[in-house]
Amino acid sequence: MAKFIKGNQLNAELERIFDEAEQQLIIVSPYIKLHARILDVLKSKKQNDKLRIVIIFGKNEDNIANSFRKNDFEFLKDFPNIEIRYESRLHAKYYANESSALLSSMNLYDYSQNNNIEFGILTKVTLFGELTGNFFSDTLDEEAFKYFEQVAINSECLYKRTPEYDESLMGLKRKYTESHTEDQLSELLNSSVQTQSPYKSIGTKKKKHGYCIRTGVEIPFNSEKPFCDKAYKSWLRYKDKSYQEKYCHYSGEESNGETSFSRPILRKNWHQAKSKIR
Structure with missing residues (x-):
C-alpha cells in the first residue's frame, strides 16, 4: 500500500531505506550531497559485495561537480558493487531497496533534508508479495521500478565497480576477491571547477x-x-x-x-x- 509522508517522517523513511538495503540500493537524485546520517548508515555497508548500488544524478552538464560533490564520490567509489550514472535531463527523485521504495520531491542533498518543504510516496512489499515471491507490492511499485530501470539504461555510466570472485566446490561457493573498476567520473570531477552550489544560503548581502x-x-x-x-x-x-x-x-x-x-x-x-x- 502506498503511503503519503512528509517532514521528519520523510527523512526517517529515507534513512531506513538506506539502512535496510542488503541486496539492492537505487538512488535517483539530480543533486547528490550526502547528509551526515546517510554517511553513517552507508559506512557500515562498505564491505558488503552483495549490495548492488545504482546512483543516477543529473543537471549541470557544463560542470557536473555542481551536482555531485567530489567528497561524496571519494566516499562512494570504494563500494565493491556500484554504478554511478548521469542523465542531464533528470529531475525525478526515487530511492529504493529490495523491500521498499520512495518517490519523492526531495533531492539527496543535506540542504533539502534540513530546510525544504518536501513530500514522498512510500511503498513496501506486502505479505502477499512475499508469499508469492513477487517483489512488487502493487502496480505503483512495478511501474516506478520499470520506469527508473529504463532511465538507468538510457543514462551514461561514468563509474562502475564489478565484484570478482574465486569459486570452489564446483561453483557452489564463492569468495569475493576484488572489484573491476571502470572510471570516467574522477577525471570529470577533477577537471570541473567547483562553483557555487544552487542551494547556497540566500542571506548573503551585496553579492554580484x-x-x-x-x-x-x-x-x-x-x-x-x-x-x-x-x-x-x-x-x-x-x-x-x-x-x-x-x-x-x-x-x-x-x-x-x-x-x-x-x-x-x-x-x-x-x-x-x-x-x-x-
Whole structure:
C-alpha cells in the first residue's frame, strides 16, 4: 500500500531505506550531497559485495561537480558493487531497496533534508508479495521500478565497480576477491571547477552573482538577463516569457516552476534582491 509522508517522517523513511538495503540500493537524485546520517548508515555497508548500488544524478552538464560533490564520490567509489550514472535531463527523485521504495520531491542533498518543504510516496512489499515471491507490492511499485530501470539504461555510466570472485566446490561457493573498476567520473570531477552550489544560503548581502533560472549555474546577477548563454539560446527558440523555469535567479534554489523570464526571482526572495535589480 502506498503511503503519503512528509517532514521528519520523510527523512526517517529515507534513512531506513538506506539502512535496510542488503541486496539492492537505487538512488535517483539530480543533486547528490550526502547528509551526515546517510554517511553513517552507508559506512557500515562498505564491505558488503552483495549490495548492488545504482546512483543516477543529473543537471549541470557544463560542470557536473555542481551536482555531485567530489567528497561524496571519494566516499562512494570504494563500494565493491556500484554504478554511478548521469542523465542531464533528470529531475525525478526515487530511492529504493529490495523491500521498499520512495518517490519523492526531495533531492539527496543535506540542504533539502534540513530546510525544504518536501513530500514522498512510500511503498513496501506486502505479505502477499512475499508469499508469492513477487517483489512488487502493487502496480505503483512495478511501474516506478520499470520506469527508473529504463532511465538507468538510457543514462551514461561514468563509474562502475564489478565484484570478482574465486569459486570452489564446483561453483557452489564463492569468495569475493576484488572489484573491476571502470572510471570516467574522477577525471570529470577533477577537471570541473567547483562553483557555487544552487542551494547556497540566500542571506548573503551585496553579492554580484546570480544563477541561471534554467540550469542553476552561477552567472552575473541581472534580472533582465537571468539565463546563461546556452540556456538563453534555447529560450530564444520560442521567447516565451512566462515559460516555467527551474531555479531562482537570486538564490539558486529550485523554484518548482515558479520562476520565468518575466519573473526570475522567487517571491520570498524579492525583498532581499530588489536592491540589486537593474
